[in-house]
Amino acid sequence: MNANLATEPLAVGAAAPAVQATDQDGNEVDLAEVFRNATVLFYFYPKADTPGCTKESCGLRDAYRKFIDHGVRVFGVSMDTAAAQKQFVEKYHLPFTLLADPEGKIVEAFGVAKRNGHASRQSFLIRNGKISWHTAKVNPETHAEEVLREIERQSS
Template sequence: MKNPLLILAGALGLSSAVQAEPLKVGDDAPVMVVVNQDGEEVDLGNVYAEGTTLVYFYPKADTPGCTAQACSLRDAYTELTDAGVTVIGVSGDSVKSQKAFAEKYKLPFTLVSDPDSKLMEAFGVPHRLSFASRQAYLIRDGKIVWLDYKASTKQQAADALAALKDVSDGS
């Protein structure tokens, strides 16, 4: 007889990560309206139109790896913004958790609450429940120009800046 808990876990999708087709360089970046750490709506299409955007996904606010990743971007924020980059972090955390995370670590960029995983799915980011895989995307003119399916924690800013230089040199 099969274990009813295993059957239930499989039916609920708990036995493996959910994954849509991953986006690739050259693909259109998903456009949707999301909610930031202040409970305000952010239209990603408008953000993309303002210049280069770094959208990075992380599993859970205020955990060691996610904090290192966010602080890497915080510490290089001036360099990123001087290069015309808007930074947006995304996780399945609540608006309240995102706000607390941003305040605790003085994060100067937008954090998006994606508890229903719609943005994760639009980008093709694997996730288990609402815990995203760590990934990063540079978007220019609404198109993905660089991506990292295994984004670094401590090197996130350096990796994004190096990629930005590469895509700028190749333009």
């Protein structure tokens, strides 16, 4: 399959994929367990420590307390290695988990398009194991505010 082929992201209402992942510390993460009975922001970004991805991740970091106050867990995913994710977390003091997906298993499970060997920038909100919101048009500068508005909308 062509790595740049367009793909369909999971639709709102679909079950979140129950795949195994590796975090920035090399620990295995069971996504079925993460998504069960929880609200999770799952954001995909092209490459750790690049300008847009840094701006997006630092915006989420700066708004992290608000996510926690809403009971939302945050996970970032890129096709970087665990070592690259760890450097990114440490350099920018990111308080949330980054998942390493060098083989693109998570990217494919969510139907996120790949461009030039990188995941496209997309976000999903997952509530109790189901996709409750998705955007494929992420602005790195305003992403945190957009997601928080959606969380508040879903909570009202």
